[in-house]
Amino acid sequence: MATDSSSTLPEGIFxxxxxxxxxxxxxxxxxxxxxxxxxxxxxxxxxPEKQLNRAAFHWLQTQVAKLENISLSAEELxxxxxxxxxxxxxxxxxxxxxxxxxxxxxxxxxxxxxDTGKDTDLGDFRIHTEGLWIETILYEIPLLxxxxxxxxxxxxxxxxxxxxxxKAYQKGVKLLxxxxxxxxxxxxRRRDYHTQDLVVQGLRRAQDEATQKGWKGKLTGTSNVxxxxxxxxxxxxxxxxxxxxxxxxxxxxxxxxxxxxxxHWTATFGEGVLGIxxxxxxxxxxxxxxxKNELPEGKAGSTSRKTYAQVFAGVRQDSGxxxxxxxxxxxxxxxxxxxxxxxxxxxxxLNLDLCFKYKAAAEAQGFQPTFGVGTxxxxxxxxxxxxxxxxxxxxxxxxxxxxxxYAVKISDNIGKNTGDKSTVEEVKQRLGYQEKxxxxxxEKTRWGAAGQPATATSASGGVQ
Numbered sequence: 001m002a003t004d005s006s007s008t009l010p011e012g013i014f015x016x017x018x019x020x021x022x023x024x025x026x027x028x029x030x031x032x033x034x035x036x037x038x039x040x041x042x043x044x045x046x047x048p049e050k051q052l053n054r055a056a057f058h059w060l061q062t063q064v065a066k067l068e069n070i071s072l073s074a075e076e077l078x079x080x081x082x083x084x085x086x087x088x089x090x091x092x093x094x095x096x097x098x099x100x101x102x103x104x105x106x107x108x109x110x111x112x113x114x115d116t117g118k119d120t121d122l123g124d125f126r127i128h129t130e131g132l133w134i135e136t137i138l139y140e141i142p143l144l145x146x147x148x149x150x151x152x153x154x155x156x157x158x159x160x161x162x163x164x165x166x167k168a169y170q171k172g173v174k175l176l177x178x179x180x181x182x183x184x185x186x187x188x189r190r191r192d193y194h195t196q197d198l199v200v201q202g203l204r205r206a207q208d209e210a211t212q213k214g215w216k217g218k219l220t221g222t223s224n225v226x227x228x229x230x231x232x233x234x235x236x237x238x239x240x241x242x243x244x245x246x247x248x249x250x251x252x253x254x255x256x257x258x259x260x261x262x263x264h265w266t267a268t269f270g271e272g273v274l275g276i277x278x279x280x281x282x283x284x285x286x287x288x289x290x291x292k293n294e295l296p297e298g299k300a301g302s303t304s305r306k307t308y309a310q311v312f313a314g315v316r317q318d319s320g321x322x323x324x325x326x327x328x329x330x331x332x333x334x335x336x337x338x339x340x341x342x343x344x345x346x347x348x349x350l351n352l353d354l355c356f357k358y359k360a361a362a363e364a365q366g367f368q369p370t371f372g373v374g375t376x377x378x379x380x381x382x383x384x385x386x387x388x389x390x391x392x393x394x395x396x397x398x399x400x401x402x403x404x405x406y407a408v409k410i411s412d413n414i415g416k417n418t419g420d421k422s423t424v425e426e427v428k429q430r431l432g433y434q435e436k437x438x439x440x441x442x443e444k445t446r447w448g449a450a451g452q453p454a455t456a457t458s459a460s461g462g463v464q
Contacts, residue, residue, distance in 0.1 A: 009194045011153075012063040012146060016070050016098070017079075017225040019141040020187055021237035024084070024225065028091040029243065029268045030134045037250055039136060039402045041129035043143075044418075046394035048124070052147075055119035056154035057110040063146050064108065067100045067139075079229045086269045100138060105131040122155075133246060133402065140242075140397040141188055148379070148393050149192040159191075159381045159390050161198060168199040168377055171352060172206025175371075176217030180355050182371040183236040184222040185347060186378030189392050196224065196378050200231050203377075223372065236372070238274040238316075239265065241409050242399045244281035245419075249402035254282060254427050258290035262308050266295060271306070275313035276345050280320065280412045286431045288332050309336055314343030314368070320412025320436060322346055322358050330365040347372035388453060413437055 030037075052060070077096050080087055107130075112123035127143060129136050152159065175182050184203055190196045200222060207219040221234035228235040247264070248257035262277070279287040291309045309332070317325045326344065333342060344367045346358050355371050362369035379392035398418045399407045408419030408427055414437050417424055427433070 011149065011193065012066060013142040013193075014066075014070065015076070015226045016072050016095075016100075016138070017076050017229060018145075018187070018193070018227075019138060019225060020185075020223040020240075021084070021225050021228075021235040022223070022240045023138055023141060024080075024087065024095070025237065025269070025274055026239060026243050027095075027134060027137050028087055029264055030137065030246075031091055031094055032268050033264050034246070034250060035132070035134050037133045037246075037403050038131065039133040039246065039407070040400045041127075041136065041140065041397050042400040042419075043127040043397050044395065045125075046396065047391075050151060050393050051113070051122040051155070052110065052125050052150060053119060053155055054110065054112065054121045054123070056150040057108070057123075057125055058119075059154060060125075060146055060150040061108055063150075064102050064106060064143070067102050067142060071099060072096050076229065080225075083228075084225075084235060086273050088268075098135075098138075101131070101135065102139075105129060105136055106139065106143075127397070129397070133399075137242070144188040144395055144397055145190055145193070147395055148189055151393055152191050156390065158383045158385055160384055161194065164195060164198040165202040165205070167380065168202025169205045170202075171373075171377065172203040172219065173209065174352055175355060175373075176206055176210040176215045176219070178356055178359070179216035180359055180371055181218045181220060181369070182355070182373050183220045184224070184227075184377055185236075185372035185374035186376075187224045187374075189375045189395070190378035191381060191392070196227060197230075199377050200227050200233070204231055204233075220370070238276045239278050241278060241281045241318075244278070245399050245407040245409055246402045248282070248427075249399075249405045249407040252405055254430050256290070258282065258287045259293055259308075262290060263296060266308070266311065271295070271311050272313065275311065276316050276343065277308070277312045277314070278316045278318065280318055282410045282427060282431055283433050284320070284325065284328060284412055286433065288328075292332075292336055307336065309333070309338055310340075314345065316345040316347055316372075318348045318411075319416045322348070322354075323361055325412070326358075326361050326365050326367065329367070341366060341368055343368045343370055345370050345372055347374070349375070351376045 072095055077092065080092060107128040109126040110123050112121040115121060129139050184200060186196060186199065203219050210217055221236040222228050223237045225235045227233070244257060244261045247261040248254050251257060251260060253260065277291065292307055294305045294307050295311060297305065315329060329344065344362050346369065350371055350373045359369045375392055381390040382388060383390045398409065400419060401407055406420040406423040408424045410417055410424060410427060410433055414435060
């Protein structure tokens with residue numbers, strides 16, 4: 001079983017860089033514009049039938065307490081300075097002395113369904129995060145990874161690491177053979193640290209083969225900064241919904257929040273740097289109204305009055321129907337007279353078949369498609385006893401308030417709405433949001449359902 005084989009393996013979080021790159025880039029922006037803003041975060045388990053037991057919760061508490069001991073090493077600082085040159089000196093000085101303070105900023109609560117006092121008691125769990133935005137922004141990714149690790153270490157142990165390197169290698173080969181450009185995005189819902197390490201090893205092996213054979217596809221890197229450093233890859237990422245949600249809540253100006261967030265972003269990093277825009281925080285139509293506006297004169301080193309759509313290399317699709325999104329973006333760029341070949345990054349619950357489908361559709365419309373593949377890589381397991389699908393947790397942590405006001409996300413399909421319901425409805429009215437649903441957007445079964453055959457959600461080719 002997994003727990004037996006993992007007893008001598010790394011567990012928990014032991015590097016400040018064991019997080020997604022966009023957490024660092026957003027923290028850099030927050031330091032510049034909102035260093036004194038207080039926020040809260042909320043945790044949601046979209047698979048509530050997957051409960052922690054008391055033993056898992058106690059392990060989680062221990063691991064969370066250990067976060068207080070983590071700091072940036074000299075080697076890690078050097079990696080950031082030489083690899084992530086868009087992170088300015090002021091921010092790197094800040095990060096070099098930064099410490100998480102979970103004892104002051106986090107509250108973990110376990111409520112057993114039936115309290116017998118035993119370690120096997122199952123129950124619901126909650127996490128409340130509160131503090132300065134500049135400090136608390138780095139909790140989300142480690143917490144999600146730790147919760148998943150706790151569940152599969154103590155509650156669902158019917159799995160093993162066997163074949164994980166080869167499985168990732170086979171997936172990587174298929175993507176690369178088909179000419180897909182992709183990155184590994186799987187930290188937040190990985191089964192555990194060791195699994196992600198094995199996956200990256202397999203992907204590196206696939207890329208080595210692709211290089212030798214001249215395949216057009218490319219593994220561009222990983223969103224995890226620690227694994228990028230460990231495996232000599234490029235850390236990949238730009239911005240998350242959190243940035244737009246926080247700016248909107250702080251300003252209470254949802255009508256202009258997208259543009260304010262874009263303006264601050266380009267002023268921090270420069271024109272054309274970290275240039276993939278996330279469109280769907282308050283619905284893509286509202287975002288595009290801001291995207292076609294000009295950058296303020298003199299900002300981001302701009303020498304001419306370009307629009308954000310011109311300056312940004314492309315956009316990321318993270319909710320709603322990707323095929324509709326491709327058409328919407330083609331119409332937008334054509335209407336704006338933009339002839340440059342733009343990139344679309346697809347990052348919403350991908351598998352092989354979906355990557356191939358979206359690649360063909362995007363290329364047919366003149367886009368360069370790339371893919372951020374996450375849970376499909378880092379939490380793709382079978383039950384040892386049955387050979388059937390071992391499903392991951394679907395868990396999220398979102399910024400819930402900033403500067404005393406609710407923070408919400410509307411997204412491009414109703415299943416991904418996040419935050420205070422009355423505020424969500426108010427923002428929809430203020431922005432003229434048109435409700436959408438998508439048949440592929442069921443958040444409860446994004447990566448399959450328990451009891452399914454192991455190949456059901458993995459894509460063709462028998463990579464399981």
